[in-house]
Amino acid sequence: MTTPASSSDPRQGAFWRATTVVYWFVVVECCFLLAAAPGLAGVLLLERHPSNIPLYALCLVPLGPAFAAAVSTMAARASADETNVWPRYWRAYVRNLVDVLWVWIPALALATVLGTTVAFGASVGVDLFFGGAAIVLLVALALWSSHALVIASFFRFRARDIARLALYYLAAKPLVTLGAASYLVLAIALVTFGSDWMLALAAVVFAALAGANARPMIADVRARFTTDAE
Known part of the structure; x- marks a missing residue:
């Protein structure tokens, strides 16, 4: 029996x-929430007070690897089988865990120091100039961390090489950096005017944005700093 000429593959509709797009977003979001659950629980229980900055940083440790795995998984959506989202996420999580933590934990430690300086500088007599410098450094650190997480999501480089590349691409790819700044501002606004839960539930959207925004940077890293087609 022949297939009618009018029939077509339903997957082309x-x-x-x-x-399929909705399926990917939902599954990756569920994976992210599961991977980041210990940290999210702590963040949601903590009072929003500057004295809790070190505890916030500690709670954010699991979110780095969880977000990095979401970035690499969502980046594969266009070319991957739509049925293998769950195992793909966890393979990416395990593969990138150590590399991500090597850059994520130092970034959180530095952010804790800078954030504490900004929050309590005036009360302990820190000069206004140093307070402003701490804010500028915090912004630069956030942008650098965004680049570093994305690079660690796609490549198996040494931590110091990831750090150098992330710093280099802050200036080498200004449009990518500007895009990262845009979704970081959006994330801050979501937490400020909404809630931590809203940001957590939108994590997969930010992961997709981060991956799409970083395509020129990833392509340049692959072309210039790798010897294979990974």
Whole structure:
């Protein structure tokens, strides 16, 4: 029996593509929430007070690897089988865990010092200039961390090489850096005017934005600093 000429692969239809996109977003978000659960629980229980900055930093440790795995998983959506999202995320999580933590934990430690300086500098007599410098450094650190997490999501480099590349691309790819600044501002606004839960539930959206925004940087890293087609 022959297949009618009018029949077509349902996976080519608009409805199928739309539901596949939703499926990827939902599954990756669930994976992220599960991987980041210990840290998210702590963040949601902590009072929003500057004295809790070190505890916030500690709670954010699991979020780095969870977010990095979401970035690399969402970046593969266009070319991957739509049924293998769950195992793909956890393979990415395990593969990148150590590399991500090597850059994420020092970034959090430095952010704790800078954040504490900004929060309590005036009360302990820190000069206004140093308070302003701490804010500038915090912004630069956030942008650097965004680049570093994305690079660690896609490549198996040494921690110091990831750090150097992330610093280099802050200036080498200004549009990528500007894009990172845009979604970081959006994340801050979401927490400030909404809640921590809202940001957590939107994590997969930010992961997709981060991966899409970083495509020029990733392509340049692959072309200039790798010897294979990974």
